[in-house]
Amino acid sequence: MSNVVNAIEIRAIKKKFGSNTVLHDVSFNIDGGKILALLGANGAGKSTLVKILSGVYHADEGTVIINGETVDISNPQSARDAGIITVHQIINDGVVQDLSIAENLLLDKLCDGRFSTFISKKELHKQAKPLAEKIGLDVALDTQVSELSQADRQLVAIARAISDKPKLLILDEPTSSLSETEAVKLFEAVKTMREQGVAIVYISHRMSDIRLLADQIAALREGKIVGWFEPPLDYDGAVDSMLGHAVGEVRHSYVAGDKAMLDLEGVQLDAKSLPFNLHFKTGEIVVLTGLLSSGCASVVEGVFGMNSFVSGQLKLEEKPWSPVGPHHAIDNGVYMVQEDRGNNALVPDFSIEQNVSLPFLKSFSRFGFVSRKAEKQQVSKAIETTKVKYTDQEELILTLSGGNQQKAMVARWMLNDCKVLLLNEPFQGVDISSRRQIGQLLRSTAKDRTTIAVCTDVEEALEIADRIIVFNHNNMVGEHLIHEIHMPSLINQIAAAPEPYDESPHSTEDITNERYA
Amino acid sequence: MKDMREFAIKYGLLILLALMLVIFTLAEPAFLSTINMMIILQSVSIVAILALGVTATLAVDGFDLSIGSTAAFSMMTASYVMVVFDGGTTMAILAAIGVGVVVGLINGFMTVQMKVPDLLTTLGMMFLLLGLQLIPTQGRSISAGMSLGDGETATGSFSESFLFLGRARIFDIIPVPVIIMLILAVITYLFLERTRHGRVMYAIGSNEQAAKLAGARVKLYRYVAYVISGVFASIGGILLAARIGRGDVSSGNSLLMDGVAGALIGFAVLGAARPNAQGSAIGALFVGVLLNGLTMMNTPYYTQDFIKGLVLVAALMFTFGLSNKRA
Numbered sequence: 066m067s068n069v070v071n072a073i074e075i076r077a078i079k080k081k082f083g084s085n086t087v088l089h090d091v092s093f094n095i096d097g098g099k100i101l102a103l104l105g106a107n108g109a110g111k112s113t114l115v116k117i118l119s120g121v122y123h124a125d126e127g128t129v130i131i132n133g134e135t136v137d138i139s140n141p142q143s144a145r146d147a148g149i150i151t152v153h154q155i156i157n158d159g160v161v162q163d164l165s166i167a168e169n170l171l172l173d174k175l176c177d178g179r180f181s182t183f184i185s186k187k188e189l190h191k192q193a194k195p196l197a198e199k200i201g202l203d204v205a206l207d208t209q210v211s212e213l214s215q216a217d218r219q220l221v222a223i224a225r226a227i228s229d230k231p232k233l234l235i236l237d238e239p240t241s242s243l244s245e246t247e248a249v250k251l252f253e254a255v256k257t258m259r260e261q262g263v264a265i266v267y268i269s270h271r272m273s274d275i276r277l278l279a280d281q282i283a284a285l286r287e288g289k290i291v292g293w294f295e296p297p298l299d300y301d302g303a304v305d306s307m308l309g310h311a312v313g314e315v316r317h318s319y320v321a322g323d324k325a326m327l328d329l330e331g332v333q334l335d336a337k338s339l340p341f342n343l344h345f346k347t348g349e350i351v352v353l354t355g356l357l358s359s360g361c362a363s364v365v366e367g368v369f370g371m372n373s374f375v376s377g378q379l380k381l382e383e384k385p386w387s388p389v390g391p392h393h394a395i396d397n398g399v400y401m402v403q404e405d406r407g408n409n410a411l412v413p414d415f416s417i418e419q420n421v422s423l424p425f426l427k428s429f430s431r432f433g434f435v436s437r438k439a440e441k442q443q444v445s446k447a448i449e450t451t452k453v454k455y456t457d458q459e460e461l462i463l464t465l466s467g468g469n470q471q472k473a474m475v476a477r478w479m480l481n482d483c484k485v486l487l488l489n490e491p492f493q494g495v496d497i498s499s500r501r502q503i504g505q506l507l508r509s510t511a512k513d514r515t516t517i518a519v520c521t522d523v524e525e526a527l528e529i530a531d532r533i534i535v536f537n538h539n540n541m542v543g544e545h546l547i548h549e550i551h552m553p554s555l556i557n558q559i560a561a562a563p564e565p566y567d568e569s570p571h572s573t574e575d576i577t578n579e580r581y582a
Numbered sequence: 583m584k585d586m587r588e589f590a591i592k593y594g595l596l597i598l599l600a601l602m603l604v605i606f607t608l609a610e611p612a613f614l615s616t617i618n619m620m621i622i623l624q625s626v627s628i629v630a631i632l633a634l635g636v637t638a639t640l641a642v643d644g645f646d647l648s649i650g651s652t653a654a655f656s657m658m659t660a661s662y663v664m665v666v667f668d669g670g671t672t673m674a675i676l677a678a679i680g681v682g683v684v685v686g687l688i689n690g691f692m693t694v695q696m697k698v699p700d701l702l703t704t705l706g707m708m709f710l711l712l713g714l715q716l717i718p719t720q721g722r723s724i725s726a727g728m729s730l731g732d733g734e735t736a737t738g739s740f741s742e743s744f745l746f747l748g749r750a751r752i753f754d755i756i757p758v759p760v761i762i763m764l765i766l767a768v769i770t771y772l773f774l775e776r777t778r779h780g781r782v783m784y785a786i787g788s789n790e791q792a793a794k795l796a797g798a799r800v801k802l803y804r805y806v807a808y809v810i811s812g813v814f815a816s817i818g819g820i821l822l823a824a825r826i827g828r829g830d831v832s833s834g835n836s837l838l839m840d841g842v843a844g845a846l847i848g849f850a851v852l853g854a855a856r857p858n859a860q861g862s863a864i865g866a867l868f869v870g871v872l873l874n875g876l877t878m879m880n881t882p883y884y885t886q887d888f889i890k891g892l893v894l895v896a897a898l899m900f901t902f903g904l905s906n907k908r909a
Contacts, residue, residue, distance in 0.1 A: 371795070395797040403795050410795065414788035414856060423785055424796040426778035433777040477796075 071097030071132060071148075071232040073264050078127035080113055080288075087113045088288040091127070095281070097232070097262040100255065102275045104307040105285035106496040111268055112467070114285070115237050118266075119151035120144030131232055145173075148232030152223050152239060159222030162211040166202070167193035169210055170225050200224040200254040216247040216357055223251065227258060234258060235266045238494060240274055247357065252277060270496055271522070276300060308498055317508060319548040320531050322346020325383055326515040327368065327399075327485050332377030334360045334367075338539035340377060345485070350507060350516040352530035354523060355559055360539035361519040362404070365487040368517070369401040370394045381484065395424055398484035402475055402491050404519075410474045411462055418444045418458040421477045428481065443480055451476040452502050468499040475503055479510070488518040492525050504529045523555070535559055592853035594900055599868055606875035613878055620757060626870030627763035628653075628818045628825075632841030633848065633862040634763075634770045635814025638807045640845060640857035641774060643787035644693065644700040646808065648685060648707035649815040650838025654831075655711040656681045656819030661724040661740075661829025668738030675744075678823075679816045685711070686812030690805035708838070716831060724829030740827050748824025759821045763863070766814065770859035783807060784856065843869055843890065847897040855902075869893070 073095050080088040088110045095101045105111040116122040118129065120141040128135050129149070136147035144151075152159055160169050167186075170193040174180055190206050197206060202220045210218060219239065227234065236255070240248045255278060259265060267278055275282065282300075284292035284307040292306030327345040338360070345351055353361035367374045370388030379386050381397060388394040394401070403409035412420055421444045422429060429440040445458060451472045455465060462470060471491070478486060488507075492500045507516055507529055520526040526533050533550070535543035535558040543558040545551065606613040632649045639646040656678035663669040663677045685707060692703040720731060726739035750758045774780035783803050785793040794800045818837065823829060847868055848854070848861025872893060873886055881889075 369795075391795050392797040392799055401795070403792075408789075408791055410792050412785045412788045412792050415785065419781065419785075423781075423793070423798075426781055430778045433779060434772075435776060435778050435781060 071262060071264050073097075073233050074130040075118070076128050076130060078114065078117060079125045080110075080117060080122065081125055086288060088117075088124075091285070091288070091290055093283055093290060093293070095233070095264045095266065097264045098259055099280045100259055100265045100267050100278050102279035102282045102303075103266055103268045103285060104275070104282060104303055105268075106307060106468075106498055109285045109307070109496075110288040111285055112237070115151060115153075115235055115268065118144065118149055118233075118235060119153075120149075145229065148230075149235070150226045150229055150231035150233070151235040151237065152226045153237050159225065160210045160218055163209065165207045165209055166197065166204060166213075166221055167206040169221050170196045170206075170228060172225060173229060196224050196228045199227070199257065201250040214358055216243045219243060220250065220254075223254065227254070227263075231258075231263055233264045233266065235268070237268045238270070239267075240269060240271055243357070248274065270494075272300060272304070273524075275303075304497065317529075317547075319546060320348055320350075320511070322349040322515075322531075326381070327517075328380040328383070329364070329368075330378045330380065332364070332367070332379075333375040334363050334539040336375055338375075339541075341541040343534065343541070345515040345517060347515055348512050349531045350511050350518065350529050351532045351534060352526040353517065353519045353534050353536060354521060354526045355536035357521055359521075359559075360536040360541075361521075362489055363539070364536070365401065365489055365517060365519055368394070368485065369399060369487055398482075399487065400424075400478040400481075400483045400485070401487040402478055402489065404490035404493060406470060406474050406493075410477075411470060413461070413463055415462060416459045417448070417453070417455055417462050417465065417473055420462045421447060421473055421480065424477065425480050444476075447476040447479050448473060451479060451506055452499075468495045471495050472499060472503060475506070479506075483514050485515045485517065488516070490520065491518055492520065492522070500525065501528070523559070588853070591850075591855075591900070595847065595850045595864075595868070595897060596852070599864070599871065602868075602871055602875060606871070606878065610875075610878045613875060616755065618874070618878075620751075620755060620760070622867075622870050622874045623760045624757040625874065626866050627757070627759040628821050629837065629840040629844055629869065630763050630863050630866035631766055631814050631818040631821070632837055633844030633866045634766055634859055635811035635818075636841055636845045637770065637774070637848070637857045637859055637862045638783070638810040638814075639700070641780070641783045641787050642804055642807045643790070644804065644807060645704065646689065646811045647701065647704040647838065647842075648689065648711060649811055649818075649841055650834055650836075651708045651711035651715075652682060652685045652812055652815035653819035653822065653837050654834025655685075655715045656816035657823040657834060658715040658719070658724065658829045658831070660744075660820050660823045662718060664740050664744065665724050665726055665728065665736045665738045665829070666730065671741045671744045675820055678820045679813055681819075682812035682814070682816030683809055684812075685815075686809030687805065689808040689812065693808070694801045694804050719829075719831075721831065723831050725827075740824075745824050745827055748821050748826070759825070762817070762821065766817070767859055767863045770862075774859055779803070779806070787856075839887075839890070840866070840869055843894045847894060849902075850897045850900045865897075868897075 076092050078088055078091040091114060103111060113122065117124045118138065120138045120143060123139065129138055130136070131147060138144040138147060138149065161172065167189045168175065171189060193206050200220050200223060202217065202224060204213065204217055210221060213221070223239065239251055243251060255265060255267070269275060279298060280296065282294040282298055282303045283290050284303055286307055292303060294303050322345065324347045325344065326347050329343040331340040331342065333340045353364055355361050363372065366372050368379065368388070370390045370393055381399070386397065388397070388399065412423065418441060422440050426435055429436050429443065441458070448455065448458065453465070453469050453472045453476060455469065462473065465473065471494070475491065491503060495503065518529060527547070531547050533545045533547070533555065534541060535555065537558060543555065545555055603614070612618060632653060636646050636649055659681050660674040660678040663674040689703055689707055692698045693700045722728070726736070728736050730736055747758055752758065752761060774783065782793065782798045785796070786798060786800055786803055790800060819834070822833060826833060844866030845857060845862040847865030848858060849856065851858070851861035851864050854861050869890060872889065876886060876889060
């Protein structure tokens, strides 16, 4: 297979949006059989570069040359025809929810007529099977994609992309919604592609991925390639070069909780799991961690009134309390920064300002009328403290880069003081420096409230937590204080297989019901 | 080029409206007379009120196809209360508005609680009301002195104060329905643009899940939206009954199409690209000016629906095509 050597040259790509130059003269070469890790902070221009290479945006200048020939990337179809395949960060763009896995894997063939008019399911499965196997997807092929976990959807999107035998494969944050064990499957698939002579551009914020996969590293900052690293790879140097300065180790001292704020008693996450008690106090930051669908998210969703626990009681400030819905939780001073901001938090038609103020309009209003002046002042204060980079707070929220959107979503819940601040994956798709800013902000404001965050990434958990609580298959399996943490046992608790107390084999339904139903 | 496009999105429709006024005036100088302007406004007012109502449901990303038949049913209800029960102005108005509230609540219940898609809910409601309005009078129109089913003659009649609503002119020039329409337009504008309730409704329309997780009472606001559109349609129906002085079984027919067209054309006003009160009012005016002008220029009546449709389609291309804000 490796007789094909794909040589890809990216030459002098430039892109301006209005007066704002996003990419200045980006050039690099990548050969088949190599993995280039592309590092860049939020807003460095990574997404723009990816969109240009995949034909979504037009570059103002510059060309892409594959094996000596300039290729046409003026639209997504021609980029695909040229052999440039992109798996985008937002998984749902790569899959059709209402079709089965097999249909998704063969979607391009189905759409462009490489199939006969009448499709036999047998033939479909026969062709889809090797594709699914290649990437280690072991779910029945006629399962609907909408029933899959986020991780399996990601695998489907990637399997579909690589079914086309790409010359250049671009993976944009492929592991951002995968847990570490789930990512291993993906890494295997990426390595297989490398062996087959595909040139791979791998974009990620996770240094562990990059350490494992990268053959070369390019650092992108402010629309320019500012660092190029060949083996032996200097990972710290690459991060420094991407950020433009060295990132110090974060160290924080353990803060013990003060007054009792929130208590969970005898809570059971599903009918088969064991009940547990959890006590949260003011001033501490508690991180719940575990694999995807381990139950951490169900805990915070239950506290916010998004779903109810199978059994158990809640106490808020030592008084029994049961939230009937998000509005009720918010009225009682329990706030939540949601995961997957595009679906759960952002109002796309609203400005930055209107997005931030949404839950607290009442406090800016007299007789129902919103005082725009008060709103503007309060919001600008909040987005100032969360260090959102913006030009005008009346611009649409979607004009911000991903990391800044996330900071704005944190700012939203900083408008008012709260009793309990819940955060579900607050660092999703956020670069290191923004992540640290958010982390510091959470720590510096934590004093009078209880902060509970869900982070599947252990590194993120270590950065902000006073206490880490581990969940595994809807059971609470461990608790660690940050100053006396024992990493091997923590990792072990996260990854351990569930106790085989249920006779039936673990079906995928259990996992999907809990979070995606 | 880009500036041109932005300019076109923002002012295209208003320029088109101005252009129409100029062309019609050149062709027929009487077009611009105060009397004709008032005729246009009068004819537009009821449609504009319906358009304002449907704007509320569009804001929460819903739709209300039952506004035309709600207006017609309210008209029949008001007429029935007056003519058959001799119930007086206040009772007639209250009964008609009650119809709007009940229809709104049922539409809300169907979409929110029963989870029937709004297009289907309100389509069903439309047929239901169109049929229901015929039953009490056995399919006949309602007018003073009509004979009832049992051989008797109806004793009631349309009161002066009721007819005042549809026929009187303030200062001998501005028709009452126009005043009512303007008041409702201002109220709708203030409600949608300036209150937190309006803001939350737009948030629900843009991303329901996000609005819910930010604490919005999504179900409640959906009910509110349907009740607003029901009540506005009823007010339209009352004004219609007051203008024609009878309960006419067929006069509500074109209201749905014209009202919805007004609200949708309103998306294109000042580049809002979303349902908005001022846009809906201007959209209705746009349709009214067009039809009045065409009539004055002796365009055959049978081409008017076609032209109306053409304008609607063009306006929608303006909004959605040029702005590419909503995919």
